[in-house]
Amino acid sequence: MMDEHTTTTQAAARTAAQAAPPVLSLRGVTASLGARPVLRGIDLTVGRGEVVALLGANGSGKSTTVRAAVGQVQTSGGELELFGTPLRRFRDWRRVGYVPQRSTAAAGVPATVREVVASGRLARRRLGPLGRGDRAAVRRALELVGLADRARDSVNALSGGQHQRVLIARALAAEPELLVMDEPLAGVDLLSQRVLAEALREQSAEGVSVLLVLHELGPLAPLIDRTVVLHDGRVERVDGTAHLHDQACHPHAGSSAEPTRTGLLT
Amino acid sequence: MIDILQPAFMQRALLAALLVGVAAPAIGIYLVQRRQAIMGDGIGHVALTGVALGFLLSTSPVWTAVVVASLGSVAMELIRWYGRTRGDVALAMLFYGGMAGGVLIINLAPGGTTADLLSPLFGSVMTVSPEDVTAIVVLSGLALAVSFGLRRQLFAVCQDEEFARVSGLPVRLLNLLLAVTAAVTVTVAMRVVGLLLVSALMVIPVAAAQQVTRGFATTMGLAVGMGVLVSVSGTATSYYADVPPGATIVLLAIALFAVLSAAAPLLNRARLRARARGEEAPGRKDRAGEREGEGREAAEGVTVVR
Numbered sequence: 130m131m132d133e134h135t136t137t138t139q140a141a142a143r144t145a146a147q148a149a150p151p152v153l154s155l156r157g158v159t160a161s162l163g164a165r166p167v168l169r170g171i172d173l174t175v176g177r178g179e180v181v182a183l184l185g186a187n188g189s190g191k192s193t194t195v196r197a198a199v200g201q202v203q204t205s206g207g208e209l210e211l212f213g214t215p216l217r218r219f220r221d222w223r224r225v226g227y228v229p230q231r232s233t234a235a236a237g238v239p240a241t242v243r244e245v246v247a248s249g250r251l252a253r254r255r256l257g258p259l260g261r262g263d264r265a266a267v268r269r270a271l272e273l274v275g276l277a278d279r280a281r282d283s284v285n286a287l288s289g290g291q292h293q294r295v296l297i298a299r300a301l302a303a304e305p306e307l308l309v310m311d312e313p314l315a316g317v318d319l320l321s322q323r324v325l326a327e328a329l330r331e332q333s334a335e336g337v338s339v340l341l342v343l344h345e346l347g348p349l350a351p352l353i354d355r356t357v358v359l360h361d362g363r364v365e366r367v368d369g370t371a372h373l374h375d376q377a378c379h380p381h382a383g384s385s386a387e388p389t390r391t392g393l394l395t
Numbered sequence: 396m397i398d399i400l401q402p403a404f405m406q407r408a409l410l411a412a413l414l415v416g417v418a419a420p421a422i423g424i425y426l427v428q429r430r431q432a433i434m435g436d437g438i439g440h441v442a443l444t445g446v447a448l449g450f451l452l453s454t455s456p457v458w459t460a461v462v463v464a465s466l467g468s469v470a471m472e473l474i475r476w477y478g479r480t481r482g483d484v485a486l487a488m489l490f491y492g493g494m495a496g497g498v499l500i501i502n503l504a505p506g507g508t509t510a511d512l513l514s515p516l517f518g519s520v521m522t523v524s525p526e527d528v529t530a531i532v533v534l535s536g537l538a539l540a541v542s543f544g545l546r547r548q549l550f551a552v553c554q555d556e557e558f559a560r561v562s563g564l565p566v567r568l569l570n571l572l573l574a575v576t577a578a579v580t581v582t583v584a585m586r587v588v589g590l591l592l593v594s595a596l597m598v599i600p601v602a603a604a605q606q607v608t609r610g611f612a613t614t615m616g617l618a619v620g621m622g623v624l625v626s627v628s629g630t631a632t633s634y635y636a637d638v639p640p641g642a643t644i645v646l647l648a649i650a651l652f653a654v655l656s657a658a659a660p661l662l663n664r665a666r667l668r669a670r671a672r673g674e675e676a677p678g679r680k681d682r683a684g685e686r687e688g689e690g691r692e693a694a695e696g697v698t699v700v701r
Contacts, residue, residue, distance in 0.1 A: 199561045222563030229557050236554050238428040238601065241610035248551035252562040256548060283609035299558070 150213030151176050152307045152338040153198055158207035160197055167193045169362035170207065173340075175307070180329070180339040180352050185359035191342040192230065194359065195311050198340065199227050211307070223252040226305030228296050230312050235285050242287070242295050243280040246270055249302035270298040273328045290321025297325060301332070308332065310341040314349070322348045399634055407523045408630050408640075414535040415587040415596065416626030420604075420618035421542040422580045423597025425573055428553040428611075434471060435594030438581045440490040441467030442590055443497030445582075446515045451504040456515065457530045457582060464578035467493060472574040476567075518589030518641030520630055527586060534583045541576045549573055550611055587626060588641035595645040596622060603652035606659040621651055 445463030449456030629644030
């Protein structure tokens with residue numbers, strides 16, 4: 130696990146992780162959609178500050194796993210814990226930032242980028258109004274994904290990649306400790322992929338844990354601590370970073386050294 | 396314009412029109428956002444059973460309509476949750492049942508005939524009584540408190556329900572609250588535009604506003620402004636021209652929608668020009684970057700799954 134890329138922050142986070150319960154843990158989790166079993170016993174742990182990627186073919190249960198992890202798919206067996214608390218009793222949702230799979234269906238009424246991102250703040254405010262601190266957090270989240278200059282634009286006017294960045298900013302606005310993302314790179318141009326990689330790198334350096342579904346690692350490869358490959362509702366293989374680097378077809382050093390400034394902010 | 400405020404019945408009519416003009420689009424915007432613009436119609440059909448029950452029990456039809464319409468809209472919400480596949484048929488049956496129930500019950504009431512339903516169906520704002528005014532003020536106050544006070548929460552739920560649930564928002568409670576508030580609004584608007592045209596006042600101002608807006612808050616503000624404009628001016632028109640107020644209000648709203656739809660392309664073109672002037676240099680760089688990104692995507696797309 131430990132290699133030359135491991136920064137001191139990550140090492141410190143790992144030491145802490147040994148003492149504290151994992152941020153997310155699934156043990157033998159099963160679930161069905163209708164009569165069809167989709168998860169046949171998933172074991173998965175995300176430690177504090179870890180970035181874990183879920184890979185696998187279509188229909189292997191990746192999306193179902195992350196949706197089960199945030200309580201959006203009813204599990205039929207096994208144990209699922211968030212921050213050491215069984216999902217059933219977990220109420221501290223402000224600690225979880227969720228980025229659902231981007232849907233192409235727009236809502237019936239236009240909304241600005243800032244309005245959508247601000248709704249992420251409700252994880253902390255619940256039924257109360259938003260205040261000055263909330264507005265500052267929304268601004269920070271927009272800057273993290275490089276969309277501060279589009280805050281007043283309609284989300285319908287954005288490209289697929291920009292829209293995905295809005296959804297990630299919405300999750301980041303609550304300043305979560307765990308980010309759960311369902312296919313954040315699907316249909317996203319390379320420019321946006323790099324912006325996302327940079328945003329994730331900053332979050333992970335601050336000790337935020339990440340669980341994300343991916344089809345390919347792309348520019349995220351250098352950030353990922355572990356990949357979990359699913360097949361037919363079971364964990365087929367778990368790979369650490371060193372193994373991943375062997376498999377990556379291009380040297381990641383080049384892409385991670387490249388500046389991720391987008392030109393959108395200038 | 397002053398003589399219109401002289402008769403007491405016109406004062407009450409204009410107050411009712413004003414309140415409904417604010418409340419109907421303020422709740423309707425959430426239904427439109429959730430792509431359930433038709434729900435107001437359904438609630439209107441069910442409310443008819445409530446009106447007829449009021450006749451049968453010799454109590455104020457407004458309050459029985461509020462109760463029955465609320466039950467109906469809660470039932471629609473439950474059908475939305477549980478009846479995924481056959482939901483639309485179940486909803487249709489609820490609509491028909493509400494209408495048929497109203498006609499049946501009104502004929503059971505002593506001295507009641509189907510003709511008694513004409514006024515709730517098409518509105519009768521000129522005959523709003525002082526007691527009606529009390530009910531309208533209380534109920535529209537409730538609707539406004541919910542739609543403005545919880546606008547961020549309702550926006551989040553209607554925009555992305557799954558995300559709202561993971562945020563820990565009480566999504567079911569908010570959905571039920573929205574359903575009941577929509578039912579209350581329909582009942583209030585019944586006096587002004589009638590149950591058959593209630594949905595128009597909830598939907599058309601929102602549809603018209605979003606022709607020219609980019610955000611939710613601005614759409615809501617503009618829709619409420621247009622709701623007030625058409626309902627008050629429609630009521631005033633019917634005072635002078637002897638035309639039915641409900642139909643006048645709805646036709647005015649449609650005319651406003653047509654005007655804004657025609658104006659929208661011009662406005663968008665002006666915005667694009669302003670935008671192009673504002674960010675000429677970085678805009679060009681950005682586009683070049685994206686083109687480059689697309690070209691390289693295939694080469695760099697790496698799959699580790701084998």
